[in-house]
Amino acid sequence: MTPAARLAASIELLSEVMSFQRPADAVANNFFRDRRYIGGGDRRAISARIWDILRHWKKLEWWLAQMNVQVPSSRLMCAGWAVLSGQPFEHVQALFSGGRYAPDALTNKEKMILAGLVGRTLEVASMPRAVRLEMPEWLMPLLEERFGKELEKEAKALLQPASLDIRVNLLKTSCEKALAALAEEKIMAEKSPLSPWGIRIDGRISITSSALFRSGDIEIQDEGSQLIALLAEAQPGQRVMDYCAGAGGKTLGMAMAMQNQGHIVACDVSSHRLEAAVKRLRRAGVHNVERHLLVEGDKWLKRQKARFDRVLVDAPCTGTGTWRRNPDGRLRLTQTDLDELKVKQRNILQTASRLVKPGGRLIYATCSLLSQENQAQVEAFLQANPDFQQLWLKEIDSAQILPEAMRQKPFLELTPASYGTDGFFCSVLQRQTMEQKDSQQTE
């Protein structure tokens, strides 16, 4: 594609994304599926542009509002981003040539607006803090409470593109062999800093077309997500429930830790997500997983009381920790969403806790940065359920490979600024054994 054709496609894609009804990655997947003629390189370039615009959305809107544009078009967002990123105005104007496959020529009004942006930078000190940090205004007090003086650093880290992390499938290979195989495919990679199963890849490449991915030797998974599967400490022969399994990211990690021995039930309320797990499980050579679609008043679930050694609740959440990958998440999230999610998380945690055997563990995880979805949920749960207690990371064998500072905490808390991962929270809660319960009752 010519640069002008890429720009035209970007404008078209952005106009679909900016209704913010659906996640941008889902919109982009559909867009490219309907336009198979757009090749891999063009697709990556168009997506990179759109993601960068989404990362700077509030600042762009702010600048256009200074030019009296209250409802910017996707054309102005794309062109404004280019000018504010330092591309020469004449160059941008030339791309709007009106030629075949190119965007229509800029109108006089558009030219005037864009000329007003020449020589400006995307960020200026006079912008409101929420705009500068690209955060929803209503979320600022919660983030200030959570991060205090670290907020600027955290917010900036959340604006950087995420690394490409993969988990090596130890059912099929080892990290050393996977690194060597990637090198043979001319893919630069290194062991990831925290996860014993992780590899971090240099640059943006399409790893899904590599031989190693297709053979199931590796799986795409953020390092933080790998650590949650690690902390679940699922062991060979155990009965494990992945209560919010989705497309099976953490199920796969736990199946590997269990060496394919024992039994995992992967549950979810979404049939299409559970369905998406099938291909991944098969590719990974995992065969100890049963899938179960949860339904209203689920009778099967009622029969599973106290039957599991491990119950992982990877709860639906605001996803604030993944905004490096999903920058549009910040533009779609509302206070009502957060309020509804908190209720949902509380209910899921309570229901899932009934499945844990005495002496078994309930693992609560989110990819949220907000205390309201994390510690606060755990604290409320522990208050209402005194037969569970929180294990500190230093009490969990699998956590002993983590840095000392991390292990001295009652839970795992990862942020992009602190560890270069997505934002994650994980707390491990152990249910009393029968003996502990009896001795407590006789005291």
Ligand SMILES: C[S@@+](CC[C@H](N)C(=O)[O-])C[C@H]1O[C@@H](n2cnc3c(N)ncnc32)[C@H](O)[C@@H]1O
């Ligand atoms: C954070 S995602 C899970 C991601 C998945 N564990 C992984 O590692 O790929 C949360 C999941 O919770 C599911 N969910 C939402 N409400 C639920 C409920 N009431 N019970 C069980 N799962 C639910 C969603 O469909 C979604 O797949």
